[in-house]
Structure formats: structure tokens, C-alpha cells
Amino acid sequence: MNKPVMNWTTGAQRRGRAGLLSAQAECDLLRAWQDRGDQGALDQIIRAFAPLAVASAARFSGGSGEADPDLVQQANIGLMKAANRFDPALGNRFATYAVWWIRAEIQAYRRANMSIVRRPNSPQIRKAAAHLSRLDAEMSGDPGIDAVEAERRIAEELDVSAARLLDLRAQLAVSDYSLNIRPSGPDGDESVSLLPDPASSDAPDRVSPIDVDVLRGVLVETLADLPDREREIVLATQLHDPPATLAELGERYGISRERVRQLRERGLERLRKALRDREFVPECFV
Numbered sequence: 271m272n273k274p275v276m277n278w279t280t281g282a283q284r285r286g287r288a289g290l291l292s293a294q295a296e297c298d299l300l301r302a303w304q305d306r307g308d309q310g311a312l313d314q315i316i317r318a319f320a321p322l323a324v325a326s327a328a329r330f331s332g333g334s335g336e337a338d339p340d341l342v343q344q345a346n347i348g349l350m351k352a353a354n355r356f357d358p359a360l361g362n363r364f365a366t367y368a369v370w371w372i373r374a375e376i377q378a379y380r381r382a383n384m385s386i387v388r389r390p391n392s393p394q395i396r397k398a399a400a401h402l403s404r405l406d407a408e409m410s411g412d413p414g415i416d417a418v419e420a421e422r423r424i425a426e427e428l429d430v431s432a433a434r435l436l437d438l439r440a441q442l443a444v445s446d447y448s449l450n451i452r453p454s455g456p457d458g459d460e461s462v463s464l465l466p467d468p469a470s471s472d473a474p475d476r477v478s479p480i481d482v483d484v485l486r487g488v489l490v491e492t493l494a495d496l497p498d499r500e501r502e503i504v505l506a507t508q509l510h511d512p513p514a515t516l517a518e519l520g521e522r523y524g525i526s527r528e529r530v531r532q533l534r535e536r537g538l539e540r541l542r543k544a545l546r547d548r549e550f551v552p553e554c555f556v
Contacts, residue, residue: 398438
């Protein structure tokens with residue numbers, strides 16, 4: 271994702287083109303903007319480096335070669351952020367610094383608009399979005415790496431577990447679908463017609479009284495099988511109103527809050543396993 275921007279001229283060729291700035295000129299303009307708030311100096315910087323913003327936007331605009339106007343706008347926002355943060359005293363050229371802000375702004379915009387549903391924006395998601403396609407291409411281009419080894423290496427490169435990598439792939443790959451799609455073919459119902467109607471007078475299906483008695487009996491049996499302390503902590507934190515706090519239970523049993531939490535989680539896991547063994551699923555409790 272972060273390859274050098276092509277066709278952005280440097281050195282003598284860059285200095286010879288109209289509108290481009292020497293190192294001293296861009297340094298003076300940036301200091302004028304940062305120190306004195308000189309809007310004219312900022313405008314001159316933006317105009318001089320506009321080709322860099324357009325070239326960066328074009329790289330993310332697909333295969334047409336034309337820069338998406340929305341991406342150009344985001345690239346210019348990144349350019350302005352770079353102008354605010356660049357330190358001329360470090361001796362670097364502004365373009366070297368600005369290109370990273372431009373790319374970051376474009377990538378953030380693309381992530382935010384990849385779906386009408388707002389996606390998570392964690393550091394892991396950002397890193398995966400920026401590098402996953404490149405890593406997939408690198409692994410598929412090596413005939414000596416099988417699919418399992420490729421996934422292991424990609425997970426290692428992104429510093430995530432294999433299970434988390436699958437989750438990241440799922441989050442990045444899901445596309446939006448219209449509710450007017452007919453899942454069962456052209457003669458079927460639209461997806462929107464399968465959604466429950468909140469204004470409907472039909473009562474939703476409920477568990478029958480005999481089923482409630484069965485479920486209550488199963489819960490009593492599984493709770494009775496728990497060790498005494500785990501059962502008491504689960505009951506105190508899950509069924510009492512108001513529920514007991516970890517600090518209160520810690521004082522009662524003479525243990526730390528963290529130990530209380532561990533016992534609660536262990537007891538809940540025992541309950542979940544016991545219910546699964548009896549083939550009870552969450553839907554049984556709806």
C-alpha cells in the first residue's frame with residue numbers, strides 16, 4: 271500500500287518546473303504559516319504540492335488512472351495536516367513528510383466509506399486494511415508456500431492470532447446488499463419482506479409454560495452441580511437484585527476481586543458446558 275508515488279519529479283527536474291519550490295522557499299513558507307498564521311503562505315504550499323496530492327489519490331482510485339475527486343479532497347486535507355505538523359528544522363523535504371499524511375487520510379476515508387454500516391476502526395483493522403492485500407499477493411506468488419503456511423505468516427506479520435486473522439478478513443470482506451434482493455430467485459420474496467414488522471399485531475412465538483418448567487429444572491440441576499463457592503458467586507452476581515459487586519463478595523470470602531471474577535467466569539463456563547451437553551442452545555431461552 272505504501273509504495274513510492276510515481277511521476278513525482280525530484281531534484282533538478284523538480285526545481286525546473288513552474289510552481290514547485292526550492293527547499294529554502296518551502297521552509298520559509300511553512301514557517302510563515304506555522305509561526306504567523308500566514309494564509310497566503312499555506313495557499314502557496316498547497317498549490318505547489320497539489321500534484322503530489324492528485325498523484326496519491328490516483329493510486330487509490332482504481333485502474334482508470336483518473337483521480338477520484340473525493341480522494342483528491344481527502345489528499346488535500348492530509349496535505350494541510352502535514353503543513354501544520356512539519357518541522358523544517360529536521361532538514362527533510364516537505365514532500366517526503368507530506369506523502370504519509372496524504373496516504374493516511376485517503377486510507378482512513380476509504381475505510382470509513384467501504385460500507386454503509388460503520389465498521390470498527392481499531393489499530394488492527396487499520397493495519398489489516400493497509401497490508402492484507404499486499405501480503406496475500408506476496409504469499410500467492412510464492413509456489414513454495416501452501417495456504418496454511420501463508421495464513422500463519424500473514425498472521426505473524428500483522429501480529430495477530432490465526433483466529434483473529436479470520437475475523438479481520440470477515441470484517442473487511444463483507445459487502446453491503448440491498449434488501450430488495452430476492453434470495454430465492456426472481457420469483458421469490460424480497461429480503462425486506464422477511465424482516466419482522468414492528469407494527470404487526472401478531473404476537474411473537476413464546477416458550478410454552480411446560481418448556482419454561484423444563485428449562486427451570488435444567489438450570490436448577492446444573493447449578494446444583496457447581497462447587498459451592500462458584501454457585502454462590504454466580505447466583506449473587508447474576509440473579510440477585512441488585513447484584514452483588516466483586517468487592518462485596520471479595521470481603522465476604524476473604525479473597526481478591528480478581529479471584530471472585532475468576533470464580534464467576536469458571537462457574538458460568540461450567541453452566542454453559544452443562545447446557546450444551548443437554549443440547550440446550552441460547553434460542554431455548556428466548
